[in-house]
Every structure is written in C-alpha cells, then in structure tokens.
Amino acid sequence: MTTTAAEYRLCELMICAAAETFRGNGEVLATGIGVIPRLAASLAMKSCNTDLMMTDSEAWMLSAPNAVSGRHFGEGQKQESWMGFSRIFDNVWGGKRHALVGPSQIDRFGQTNISALGGTYEQPKVQMLGVRGFPGNSISHANSFYVPAHSKRVFVEGECDVVCSIGYNAERLPRGYSFDDIDIRRVVTDLCVMDWCGPNHQLRLVSLHPGITVQQVTDNTGFEVHVGNELTTTAAPTLEQLAIITALDPVGTRHKQLADNPMGDRR
Amino acid sequence: MNKIMSAEQAIAQISDGMTVGIGGWGPRRKPMALIREILRSDLTDLTIVAYGGADVGMLCAAGKVKKVIFAFVSLDFIPLEPYFRQARQNGSIQVMEVDEGMLLLGLRAAAWKIPFIPTSVGLGTDVIKNNSELAIITSPYDEKDWVAMPALKLDVSLVHVDKADTRGVCQIKGPDLYMDDWFARAAEVTIASCEDIVDSDYFSPSDEARHVHWERSETTTVVHLPCGAHPTSCAPFYGFDVAHFELYNATAKEGGFDHYSETYIAGKDEQEYQEAVGGEDKIKSIPLPVY
Numbered sequence: 001m002t003t004t005a006a007e008y009r010l011c012e013l014m015i016c017a018a019a020e021t022f023r024g025n026g027e028v029l030a031t032g033i034g035v036i037p038r039l040a041a042s043l044a045m046k047s048c049n050t051d052l053m054m055t056d057s058e059a060w061m062l063s064a065p066n067a068v069s070g071r072h073f074g075e076g077q078k079q080e081s082w083m084g085f086s087r088i089f090d091n092v093w094g095g096k097r098h099a100l101v102g103p104s105q106i107d108r109f110g111q112t113n114i115s116a117l118g119g120t121y122e123q124p125k126v127q128m129l130g131v132r133g134f135p136g137n138s139i140s141h142a143n144s145f146y147v148p149a150h151s152k153r154v155f156v157e158g159e160c161d162v163v164c165s166i167g168y169n170a171e172r173l174p175r176g177y178s179f180d181d182i183d184i185r186r187v188v189t190d191l192c193v194m195d196w197c198g199p200n201h202q203l204r205l206v207s208l209h210p211g212i213t214v215q216q217v218t219d220n221t222g223f224e225v226h227v228g229n230e231l232t233t234t235a236a237p238t239l240e241q242l243a244i245i246t247a248l249d250p251v252g253t254r255h256k257q258l259a260d261n262p263m264g265d266r267r
Numbered sequence: 268m269n270k271i272m273s274a275e276q277a278i279a280q281i282s283d284g285m286t287v288g289i290g291g292w293g294p295r296r297k298p299m300a301l302i303r304e305i306l307r308s309d310l311t312d313l314t315i316v317a318y319g320g321a322d323v324g325m326l327c328a329a330g331k332v333k334k335v336i337f338a339f340v341s342l343d344f345i346p347l348e349p350y351f352r353q354a355r356q357n358g359s360i361q362v363m364e365v366d367e368g369m370l371l372l373g374l375r376a377a378a379w380k381i382p383f384i385p386t387s388v389g390l391g392t393d394v395i396k397n398n399s400e401l402a403i404i405t406s407p408y409d410e411k412d413w414v415a416m417p418a419l420k421l422d423v424s425l426v427h428v429d430k431a432d433t434r435g436v437c438q439i440k441g442p443d444l445y446m447d448d449w450f451a452r453a454a455e456v457t458i459a460s461c462e463d464i465v466d467s468d469y470f471s472p473s474d475e476a477r478h479v480h481w482e483r484s485e486t487t488t489v490v491h492l493p494c495g496a497h498p499t500s501c502a503p504f505y506g507f508d509v510a511h512f513e514l515y516n517a518t519a520k521e522g523g524f525d526h527y528s529e530t531y532i533a534g535k536d537e538q539e540y541q542e543a544v545g546g547e548d549k550i551k552s553i554p555l556p557v558y
Contacts, residue, residue, distance in 0.1 A: 057558040059442035071557050084443040085292060089368040093388075111392075115364065116355070121397050123358030128347060130339035135366040136388040166391030174390040174403075176411030182391075 002238040010190060011036060011254045013209060013264035014146075015245055016237040018100060018188040019044040021144045022052055028142070029053045029061075029097040035257050037100040037146045038068055039248055040188075046244045059084045069251035092133065098142040098185070104128060105153075105160040106145060108203065108223035110167035110184040110196050112138075113160035121162070131164040138165030142183040148258055150189035150220050155203075157222035168201035190258060192217050193234055198226030207234040211266030236264065269433045270489045274304040274537070277458045277488045281310055281423050284333070288374070288419070288454055289317040290426035290447035291499060293343045294507040296439075297322045298427035298460045300495035303532050303540065305331060316374075316419055318367065318446065320499060321515060324350035327360060328524035334361035336419060338370050342512055344556075349519030363398055365389065365416070371446055373419030378452030383415040390414060424454035427496045429478075429504070431461040435486030436470055440478045441502035451485040460492040462504060494541055494550045506555040511544060 005012075018040030022030050030052040032041035038057075042065035045052040054065050061081040083091075091097055103112035114134060118125030137143055143165070147154050159169075166172065168179050179201055187194040187203070191212045198204035204226040205217060214227055237245070245254070255261045278301065281287060291297035302322045305313075312333045317323050319340035326332050328350035340351040354360045365373070372384040385404065389395050390412060395403065402415045426447045428437040437459050439447065451457045470476045494501075498508035498515070518527040531543050541547050 066558065073554050073557050075557070082442075085445055086371060086449075089371060092368065093386075115393075119356075120358075121393075124355055127352040127355035129341055130337055130364055131366055131392070131394055132339045133367045135390075135392045135394050136368040136386075138392070139387045139390055163391075163393040163396075169391070172391045174387075174412035176409065177390070 002240055004236045005239050005242050008237045008242060008264040009255060010209070010262045010264045011258050012237050012242060012245055013234060014188055014190065015039045015043055015254065016241050017193050017207075017234050018144070018146060018186075019048060021100065021186040021188070022098060023048040025049055025052065025098050025142070027051045027053065027096065029055070029091050031055070031097060031099040033099070033101045034146065035068055035253050036148070037102065039245060039254060040100060041065070042068070042248050043241060043244055046248070047241065055083050065248065067248050067250060069249050069253040089136070092136055092140050095141045097140070098144065099137050100144045100146055102146045102148065103154075103164075105156050106147070106187070107156050107158065107160045107167070109159070109169035110201070110203070111160050111163045111169060112145065112165045112167075113162050115162035115164050117161050131162070134164035135166070138167075138182070142185050144185040145187045147187060147189040150191040150217070152220060152222040155221040155223065168196060191220065194225065198228070202226045204228065205231055207232045209234045209266070210236070210264065270435045270487065271433050271464070272488050272490055274301060274460070274490050274492060277301065277490045278304040278308055278310075280456055280458070280488070281305070283310060284312045285422040286314040286316065286420065288421040288424040288450040289315065289322050290424065290445060290450045291320070291322070291496070292318045292443070292445040293320040293339070293341050294499045294512065295443075296427055296441060296445065296496050296501050297499040298425040298495060299497060299499055300492040300537050301425045301427075301458060301460050301490065302326065303537070306528065306532050316370070316421060318370070319351065320348060321512065324348040325524070327351050327354035329528065332360050334363065336363040336365070336370070338365055338367040342516070344509065345512060345516050349516050350524055353519065363400070365394055365398065369394070369414075369416045370419070371449060372416040374446060374449035374453040376416065376418035377420045378449055381418065383417050385413040386416050388414060419453060421450070421454035422456065424450040424457045425460070426450055426457065427460045427492075427501065429461065429501070430463045430465045430469065431459055431486070431489045432465055432467045432469070433489065434467065435459065435483040435489055436467065436479055437461065437481070437486055438470070438475065438478045439480060444480050448480045451481045456487045457485055458488040458490060459486050460490045460495040462493050462495070462501065464489070464491050492537060494547055495537070497541070497544065497550050500555065502555055505551050505553045508544070508550070508553050
C-alpha cells in the first residue's frame with residue numbers, strides 16, 4: 001500500500017525519479033556523484049532494487065547506504081568489503097556498475113563534458129575538473145545524468161567543448177563497435193525525465209514534472225528533443241519514499257541543492 | 268642498507284626536466300613536505316604525473332612544471348584547484364589528459380616493463396583527439412579498435428606513508444593506498460616520506476606486515492617527515508585541513524601564490540612551516556572527513 005505525498009519539494013521529486021533509473025539493474029555498483037544523485041542511488045537500494053551495491057565514497061563497500069548528512073566521526077558503517085580506488089577500476093571495466101553523474105555539458109549524441117569550457121584545448125577559457133573517469137565509465141557500463149538546472153548552457157547546440165564520454169555519435173564510433181555497446185540510460189533534470197530512446201538514439205522526453213510544459217523543455221534544450229505519444233507526468237514521491245529520504249538525509253542537505261528549493265508540484 | 272636521507276638530500280636526486288610521479292589522491296595523503304622541498308629548490312621543467320590536488324597546483328604556480336599528465340586536479344570539497352586552473356587558462360603548461368584508469372594502466376605498463384596496455388577506455392572521446400601520442404591499434408584476436416595506453420615511465424616517485432624502517436619497508440594503514448604501489452613500481456627512484464621511523468621488528472606481527480603494499484626494493488629513499496602530508500590528509504592520523512585549503516584557495520584571488528609561499532614555505536624549514544600553520548598538535552587533531 002503506497003500513499004502519494006500531498007506536498008513535496010522538487011529535490012525530492014528528482015531523487016525519486018532518479019532512483020527509478022536503478023530499478024531492474026540487479027547486482028551492480030550504484031554510484032551517485034553529488035547529494036541528489038547519491039540520495040537517489042541510496043533510495044533505490046532501500047526500495048526498488050535492494051540488490052544494488054554501494055561504497056562509502058572512500059574505500060569500503062557497504063551493505064546499507066550511509067546517510068548523506070548528520071553522521072559524526074567514528075560512527076561506524078555497514079562495511080561488506082574493501083573497495084579502494086584502484087579496485088573501482090576492476091569493477092568499472094567488468095561493467096557491473098551504473099553511475100549517475102552531473103555533467104556540465106551534454107550534447108545531442110549523449111556525449112558529456114566535465115573537463116574544460118571554451119578557448120582552445122591548449123588554453124581553455126575555463127578549466128574544470130579534467131575528464132576524470134568519464135571515458136572509462138562511458139565505454140564500460142551504464143550511465144545516467146543529473147541536471148539541476150535544465151538550460152541550453154548544459155544541453156548545448158553543438159558538440160561538447162571537450163568530449164569526455166562516448167555517446168551515440170556515428171562519426172566517433174570506433175571500429176567494431178555499434179550503438180548497442182553504449183548504454184546511456186536516463187536524464188533527470190529540474191524540468192523532466194528523458195532517455196535516449198528516440199529515433200536513432202535521439203534524446204526523448206519521458207515525463208514532465210508536475211506543472212512543466214513541453215515548450216519549457218524544448219525552449220531550454222539546445223537541440224531537438226523527441227516528444228512521442230507516451231509522455232507522462234513524473235510520479236510524485238510516496239510517503240514511504242519521503243520517509244526513507246528523510247532517514248538518509250536527516251539534516252536536510254537536499255534542500256540546499258536547488259536554487260530557492262522549489263516545491264515539486266509547480267501547477 | 269640505510270636509505271634515510273634529509274628532504275633536501277632526497278630532492279637533490281631530481282634533475283631539471285625529469286618526470287616525477289606523486290602518490291596520494293586529490294587532498295589525500297600527498298607527500299606535501301617533499302613538494303615544499305621542491306618549491307624551495309631551483310628545479311624546473313618537470314613533467315608531473317598525479318591524481319592531482321594542491322601538489323600539482325603549487326608546483327604549477329611556482330613555475331616548476333613543463334607538463335602535467337593527469338585525469339583530474341581537484342581539492343574535492345573545493346572542486347577546482349585554483350593554481351592549476353590559472354596555469355591551464357594562461358596556457359603556460361603542456362598537458363596529457365587521460366582517464367583515471369588509463370593513468371593506472373600507464374603506471375602498470377611502466378612497472379611491468381611493457382610498452383603499452385590495450386584498453387577500450389578513451390575510445391570515442393577527445394582523450395584520443397587531444398593526445399596525438401595515443402595510438403589506436405588493431406588486435407590479433409578481434410576486429411575492434413583498441414587504445415594502446417603507453418607506459419608512463421617515471422624518473423622519480425614521491426609518496427607519503429605511515430611508517431617505514433631504514434631499509435625502505437613502508438606501511439600504509441589508512442583505508443586506501445590509492446595508486447601509491449604503482450607509483451613506487453613505475454619509478455627508477457622512489458622517495459617515501461613517513462610519519463614515523465620504526466625498527467624492522469615492528470612489521471613482524473602479520474597484521475602489521477599486511478599493510479606493507481610493495482617490496483622494500485621499490486623504495487630508494489626514506490625521509491622522516493612527521494605531518495608531512497599536511498595540508499592533505501593522512502588517515503588514520505589526521506584529516507585534510509579545510510581551513511588551510513580555503514586560505515590557500517583564497518590567495519589565488521588575492522595575494523597570489525608568492526604571498527602564500529612567503530608566508531609558509533620560502534626560507535622556512537618543515538618545523539617552521541608547521542609552526543606557521545598552528546603546530547604539530549593542531550595538525551594531528553584535524554578530524555578525518557565524514558562522507
């Protein structure tokens with residue numbers, strides 16, 4: 001028996017929508033980078049996919065996720081194996097992982113950028129993190145994207161300034177590879193949920209958050225989004241989901257992740 | 268064999284133009300006291316290989332660096348390293364930017380004395396486009412493209428460990444050794460700074476020896492530098508110094524690295540450094556991060 005919450009914040013709607021990306025994944029390492037993605041992966045492990053695996057963001061695999069806030073030093077955690085950074089690559093290259101990450105740019109091919117913006121490669125206008133593990137993640141296992149502010153700055157018109165992850169781009173496809181070798185799952189933004197299941201792996205609108213229009217999505221995306229007949233409204237969190245989220249984030253760090261912490265239903 | 272040296276003697280083994288690997292990860296267990304010794308030296312034109320943090324940022328800011336081989340340079344809780352960022356945006360350094368795992372493969376290839384390791388990592392991305400030295404090869408066993416990640420041969424590696432004996436047996440008891448074992452193996456000369464010097468008998472109980480991750484033959488030099496990872500962490504002894512990193516980060520906006528260096532590094536020895544940042548007791552009381 002589930003009861004839909006009457007009132008909830010947008011961050012909570014996004015956590016629940018992003019948690020759905022891990023449903024049916026089986027025994028894979030769920031990695032959520034950032035507060036909302038980590039809460040999404042943790043909620044999934046506590047509800048729709050209890051087979052998920054997770055780390056403490058450092059050197060241990062956990063049998064139950066850590067809270068993202070309110071923990072104190074020396075509190076202890078439910079460790080089940082050592083998982084130092086070098087061992088992460090053994091897992092990544094074996095493919096049993098699904099990462100939910102927040103790129104700075106996403107293009108129409110599903111390619112992403114966290115490395116640098118503008119200028120030239122020798123002298124970028126803005127140096128960001130570097131490619132980190134994105135190249136290896138993208139060719140080895142499933143990936144989904146989290147976008148806290150859906151805009152044309154993120155969903156860029158052309159290709160990403162630095163292509164850090166492989167996407168559905170025929171021109172860059174390596175010899176012997178097909179698009180079936182690339183596994184980009186969902187995109188959860190502050191406006192909607194999308195996937196890459198449009199014609200020829202085009203970005204497709206799956207559900208609109210309550211009160212958001214198709215026009216808002218297309219106006220804020222730098223390339224064409226496929227809008228089919230199967231479009232739905234993103235499911236509101238249930239009371240059970242909100243209770244799990246509150247237990248995982250007792251201090252309420254999630255409420256500081258989106259500008260002005262909007263309500264989830266914007267009708 | 269006694270491998271103990273002073274920091275100054277240890278760093279004197281490095282020459283201009285050498286390739287130097289640095290252990291640790293971002294703001295974690297970096298051999299910062301050895302980095303400070305390089306900052307005090309006349310060394311220049313170095314190629315740095317690292318999972319980078321303030322080590323890379325400081326060396327760039329001080330003009331010690333010709334090229335950085337990296338996957339990221341970040342202070343983690345401050346996502347963008349301010350001085351690495353400046354160096355990139357000024358176009359003052361060359362780079363080889365690869366995936367985190369490719370960096371590991373490059374170190375392994377060097378350690379195993381093979382020219383490259385094949386991988387699918389990098390395919391379809393600008394890692395291939397931006398690194399003309401990365402070859403795409405065919406395989407004798409399938410019809411697919413493979414990236415030949417070249418060996419990253421290091422002249423010198425710098426690591427910071429918990430305990431070491433005079434023969435170079437090194438112990439890291441923190442939860443993660445990061446890639447320090449591969450940095451040690453990939454280098455001709457490995458300089459390990461340590462929190463404590465111990466007798467060889469210290470390692471006799473098996474649960475102590477379990478935390479020794481490479482053979483002493485891979486450690487060339489041992490330098491006794493307690494708190495030598497500061498301002499980065501050295502779990503389980505001390506966390507990273509958030510306040511100091513914030514101060515360091517702020518100097519990039521106002522004052523500049525010269526001001527930071529004059530306050531903490533230039534003309535000072537490690538004891539004076541530690542006094543300037545609050546003393547050994549204060550460093551050892553910095554809590555470990557909770558995630």
